[in-house]
Amino acid sequence: MPEQPGSASTNPSAPEDSYFVLRESRELFQRRLSDIARQSGITSSSTLEAFSGEIGAVHDELAASAQQDGFEQTDGLTASRISLVGNDDLELEIRIGEIANRLKNNERIGHWRVQLRYMTLLDRPKMTAENNPAGIEPVSRGLWAICRESGDNLEQNLDRLDRLEEKLQARLPEVYSELNALLERHRIAPAQVKIVQRAAAGKSSDQAVAGRVDGPGSHDSPGGSNALSTLQQILRKQLGGDDPAPADHLPGRSAGGSANVALDVSTLVMLNHLMDQLRNLEQRQLAGVGQAASAAPGQPPQLRALRSQDLDLPMGQPAAVALDTLSLIFEAIFSAPDLPDAVKAAIGRLQIPLLKQAILDAAFFTDTQHPARQLVNRMAQAAIGLGLDAGRDNAMCISLGKLADAVRTTLEAGAGELTPHLAELDTLIAERDRANQANSQPYVQLVVEHENREAARSGAEAWLGRALINTAEPAFRKFLAEHWLKVMETACLDGGTTGTRWQDNASCIDELLWSVQPKASAEERRRLIALIPSLLKRINAELDELVVPTEDRAPFINACLDLQTAALRNRPGAPEPAKSAAAPAPLPPATAGPLPGDNPEPETTVHLLERSGKLVQYLGLPKITPSRWGAAARDWQEGDWIRFALPDGEQLCGRLCWQGPDSGTVLLYNAGWGYAVALAPSSLEQQLRSGGARIVSATSLFDEAAERALGQIARH
Numbered sequence: 001m002p003e004q005p006g007s008a009s010t011n012p013s014a015p016e017d018s019y020f021v022l023r024e025s026r027e028l029f030q031r032r033l034s035d036i037a038r039q040s041g042i043t044s045s046s047t048l049e050a051f052s053g054e055i056g057a058v059h060d061e062l063a064a065s066a067q068q069d070g071f072e073q074t075d076g077l078t079a080s081r082i083s084l085v086g087n088d089d090l091e092l093e094i095r096i097g098e099i100a101n102r103l104k105n106n107e108r109i110g111h112w113r114v115q116l117r118y119m120t121l122l123d124r125p126k127m128t129a130e131n132n133p134a135g136i137e138p139v140s141r142g143l144w145a146i147c148r149e150s151g152d153n154l155e156q157n158l159d160r161l162d163r164l165e166e167k168l169q170a171r172l173p174e175v176y177s178e179l180n181a182l183l184e185r186h187r188i189a190p191a192q193v194k195i196v197q198r199a200a201a202g203k204s205s206d207q208a209v210a211g212r213v214d215g216p217g218s219h220d221s222p223g224g225s226n227a228l229s230t231l232q233q234i235l236r237k238q239l240g241g242d243d244p245a246p247a248d249h250l251p252g253r254s255a256g257g258s259a260n261v262a263l264d265v266s267t268l269v270m271l272n273h274l275m276d277q278l279r280n281l282e283q284r285q286l287a288g289v290g291q292a293a294s295a296a297p298g299q300p301p302q303l304r305a306l307r308s309q310d311l312d313l314p315m316g317q318p319a320a321v322a323l324d325t326l327s328l329i330f331e332a333i334f335s336a337p338d339l340p341d342a343v344k345a346a347i348g349r350l351q352i353p354l355l356k357q358a359i360l361d362a363a364f365f366t367d368t369q370h371p372a373r374q375l376v377n378r379m380a381q382a383a384i385g386l387g388l389d390a391g392r393d394n395a396m397c398i399s400l401g402k403l404a405d406a407v408r409t410t411l412e413a414g415a416g417e418l419t420p421h422l423a424e425l426d427t428l429i430a431e432r433d434r435a436n437q438a439n440s441q442p443y444v445q446l447v448v449e450h451e452n453r454e455a456a457r458s459g460a461e462a463w464l465g466r467a468l469i470n471t472a473e474p475a476f477r478k479f480l481a482e483h484w485l486k487v488m489e490t491a492c493l494d495g496g497t498t499g500t501r502w503q504d505n506a507s508c509i510d511e512l513l514w515s516v517q518p519k520a521s522a523e524e525r526r527r528l529i530a531l532i533p534s535l536l537k538r539i540n541a542e543l544d545e546l547v548v549p550t551e552d553r554a555p556f557i558n559a560c561l562d563l564q565t566a567a568l569r570n571r572p573g574a575p576e577p578a579k580s581a582a583a584p585a586p587l588p589p590a591t592a593g594p595l596p597g598d599n600p601e602p603e604t605t606v607h608l609l610e611r612s613g614k615l616v617q618y619l620g621l622p623k624i625t626p627s628r629w630g631a632a633a634r635d636w637q638e639g640d641w642i643r644f645a646l647p648d649g650e651q652l653c654g655r656l657c658w659q660g661p662d663s664g665t666v667l668l669y670n671a672g673w674g675y676a677v678a679l680a681p682s683s684l685e686q687q688l689r690s691g692g693a694r695i696v697s698a699t700s701l702f703d704e705a706a707e708r709a710l711g712q713i714a715r716h
Helices: 018-039 045-064 072-082 087-105 111-121 136-150 154-185 227-238 261-293 318-334 341-348 351-360 371-382 395-412 419-468 474-495 500-515 522-545 550-568 681-690 701-715
Strands: 194-196 206-208 605-611 614-620 641-645 651-659 666-669 676-679
Touching: 018 045, 018 111, 018 136, 018 154, 045 136, 087 136, 087 154, 111 154, 136 154, 154 681, 227 318, 227 701, 318 341, 318 351, 318 701, 341 371, 341 395, 351 371, 351 395, 371 395, 371 419, 371 701, 395 419, 419 474, 419 500, 419 605, 419 614, 419 651, 419 666, 419 676, 474 500, 474 522, 474 550, 500 522, 500 550, 522 550, 641 681, 651 676, 676 681
Parallel strands: 614 676
Antiparallel strands: 194 206, 605 614, 641 651, 651 666, 666 676
């Protein structure tokens, strides 16, 4: 890099030398994007180098650019790219532009969070998304580099771009999360958001929001970000509104000795008038709910977020800002893809009561633990695991609908005490989880028995490999492989490889192999004579347990007696251990599976475990091996609700009801499925890291909706 933009000496807000932070961030950006390109099927080293090199060059170019406003900021980049356009290049230009737009509009890709930190790092408060050195522009230019370097025709390049986009959509969220975490570790704080609004009399065209904005899921402050408060402030600034009325001027509050009686009275008149409007609107909403209840069962309810214009509120007034802020929240809730319409309708009935809370209680916007906000969060938590087709007749939907009506009554009465309703939701959630856990136990037992059988088979096969080394006698080898292997499996199931039955049966074969070796001394012959009856009795007892027919064991018993007779006579022709035979090698010790990004694991084995109408889709590994995902490394724990994908792409949401102590296999169950799913831990971990799975137990619907709305405003 030719220079060190925004170094710590010129940027007092950057606590570390920004040159080295910038270099580390660029290298991480290049490395992760190159990994994505490889995963999309690009193997050419020159193409990968061109892709990575272009990303690094654009990153440095944007980082070193002087701060400008308007179109001039990206004029140089745009001109350099347009110069590439020829015949086929025009179609590539269109396709790459479409990909870039879709990446920008993907709410899961938090590139704007990195942009806010880069604004601080480079001391560039007016940086746009197009000029973010770690934004979508370097990715777009990198796609051009791939098309140029590949030397392929248009159709091949378009096909390659399709594969790349699929991987970028799936993997970029974690790339930007990692970049954001890196900058956070270096104490690069997000910049203050600048709101550029239309010129208005007496107002600056560039106003800063009081309060920092960070993206969804930020944990920069000890209590996490309050996206709702920031969203309200941004809307107030955009609409040219005044600060909200102070708390001591609200109805039911003391004026604190204020001499401004006219202001107090006007505030009361305005709020009383607004409450009358809200009551009328609420009555119309309740009438609409009644009509929806009588509609066809399959017809979804009509959900619409209220706006300030619905009440003819003056734009920019505190009440209008509060209503429009909540409108954005409810729009995000109504568009939530995993929430049944019946639950959205129940939450939607709280729009007006919550608006009253927001107007009368200033803490609604500032307190992330406000009871009204927690109420919405817990209603969504109670609905976790419901199918999208859950209707008004679903037991949980009925309970949530009744609770929403009770909350409306409570808030209408003016008490505002939501603690009993929160406790009711906690009880609903706890009862659902207890029932789910209890109903999962037959499925857990199926998986335990299956894995025990697999472990017993694996242990017995390892023992057989060692035993066959010690004999070349065909009858013995056949007997061990066909019959005694099953004996050892049964012994392993009975008490494991350290159990008494396993040890007795292993020593039985050791003694058997000793019994057919030549006996040179009289003492050895006496010991053999005493051993033969008990040895044959023990062998036959185990074969009887397996119901092995007499004719099947006769060849082995006859061969055994002949060899033991020869051993008693110390004949030199008695069999020796199979030293020179091509004996099977011992099985290697179990090794840990690869981390995500390494070579893929062996293809998972799909089993359907079934008993008495209970079915488990077992998606475990071919062999039961200890998981490398130790307890400290796992992101989940028993009791978590997890949204995940089956191999065919079907999305499910189930509760983690059990995890195997040895294999690490997780069993996910949802009473609405009619079956259970068992996953290898590495498979679940890989889905969680790639974004294909998500732990939804602690979902905060209200706060996540605020963060999505805030992200949309930040992108625009």
